[in-house]
Amino acid sequence: MSLVRAYGDTLNDGQIMLAFSLPVPFGEEANEAARQLCRQMGLDAPQVYHAHDLGEGFTYVVVYARSPHVVDTTQLRVTKMASAPMSRDAIEALAAEKFTRKIRVLGACTGDDAHTVGIDAILNVKGYHGDKGLEAYHCLTVRNLGAQVSNERLLDEARAFQADVVLVSQIVTQKDCHRSNLAALIDLAEADGVRAGLLFVCGGPRLSHQVALELGFDAGFGAGTLPSQVAGFLVQALAAR
Ligand code: B12
Missing domain, CATH: 3.40.50.280 (Cobalamin-binding domain)
Known part of the structure; x- marks a missing residue:
């Protein structure tokens, strides 16, 4: 398989997990801000799986969402060291x-x-x-x-x-x-x-x-x-x- 998406529940379903902090007080507004940010990133169906009150008006969130993007692994170009592994x-x-x-x-x-x-x-x-x-x-x-x-x-x-x-x-x-x-x-x-x-x-x-x-x-x-x-x-x- 050369065209791949992220794998969450089923192969190539595109599900990914993101964690970030927002300068929004802990509560429903923080969750909604997180979902909106994810949609603006092109992610579908964002769900806040975890939110934590960081205090002082900040919230930490973990969001599960679906990315529609695909990577073609045959087109990957990676710079690797020329040296071989040695004992x-x-x-x-x-x-x-x-x-x-x-x-x-x-x-x-x-x-x-x-x-x-x-x-x-x-x-x-x-x-x-x-x-x-x-x-x-x-x-x-x-x-x-x-x-x-x-x-x-x-x-x-x-x-x-x-x-x-x-x-x-x-x-x-x-x-x-x-x-x-x-x-x-x-x-x-x-x-x-x-x-x-x-x-x-x-x-x-x-x-x-x-x-x-x-x-x-x-x-x-x-x-x-x-x-x-x-x-x-x-x-x-x-x-x-
Ligand atoms: C221990 C630690 C500290 C200790 C350091 C003690 C010490 N003597 O080293 C203390 C408490 C002092 C500290 C202070 C700070 N820390 Co600190 N610290 C950590 C922590 C928890 C672990 C780092 C560690 O030891 N890793 C273990 C080693 C083995 O792994 P490594 O460093 O990656 O090294 C490996 C490879 O990278 C590589 N490698 C590394 N160097 C080199 C060099 C060469 C030549 C080669 C070939 C390979 C190589 O080989 C190593 C083995 O595989 C990390 C978080 C984390 N989990 O990584 C935060 C972390 C690095 N710290 C962070 C921060 C922000 C700070 C502070 C600024 C906090 C503050 N506001 O005061 C200060 C900065 C102090 C300073 N002037 O540098 C951030 C850095 C964020 C960023 N992206 O810049 C981190 C990531 C925590 C976080 N998530 O926010 N910290």
Whole structure:
């Protein structure tokens, strides 16, 4: 089947669920406002399944509605990373074959962002979901600068550390601050003349490889990334250079 709709109760019935908040006091007016918004979005038969009083004149709603739209899966074009998935042993073996020294990896959570759990999950030896972090790899030397690192400091540290790879975490996306901050890092690296000599990789739950490429990075990783995916990419990308 190549023409698909969302699937709720029966295959291809188009049923979807949306959750959002409205600046309308909890009650029938909030429910009706939610239904009208859904109809304006082109959704049929919207039903408010759940409403919650957020206080101070705000309401949170969950709406079930039918979308008439169809996607042709034969026409999908997705930007994917060229690197193949590899086990930790295979990554170590490739690095031993291709490099005469350890790869130096510098990581940070940059800008105002203080969410360090994601970058720690990738870098710390204990890793994520049973997948060991980059510190566990013999072929890598890792330094984690932690939270709220400015782009200027990150590049200074990259020079001092003689980094091969810079890993940047951006979790907060309010007002698209992740995009502006990441783009500013690449601009600064270009102005400093260090862009070409470093591999720049970003990650966060609302990032993708496509967005990373648009922002001038070499790669981007999203929600649920495992450290071995990052290590595999780094070793393959540096070996290809
Ligand atoms: C824990 C947490 C906090 C903690 C952070 C503690 C810490 N030391 O990290 C504290 C309490 C400090 C906090 C503060 C705030 N938070 Co907060 N926080 C969260 C929460 C609940 C979990 C985040 C987390 O740890 N996830 C687990 C990790 C493992 O997942 P991850 O980050 O996605 O990382 C994975 C991938 O994305 C990827 N990855 C991530 N980074 C990188 C980097 C590279 C290089 C690579 C390759 C991969 C990679 O790999 C990781 C493993 O798979 C989220 C909600 C949520 N459920 O996600 C909100 C959330 C991120 N926070 C949010 C907000 C708004 C804030 C505050 C602004 C709140 C406030 N008004 O003060 C502040 C901001 C502080 C700041 N200056 O940054 C919002 C962000 C909304 C947005 N779209 O921007 C969220 C989504 C909550 C929400 N629904 O509103 N927060």
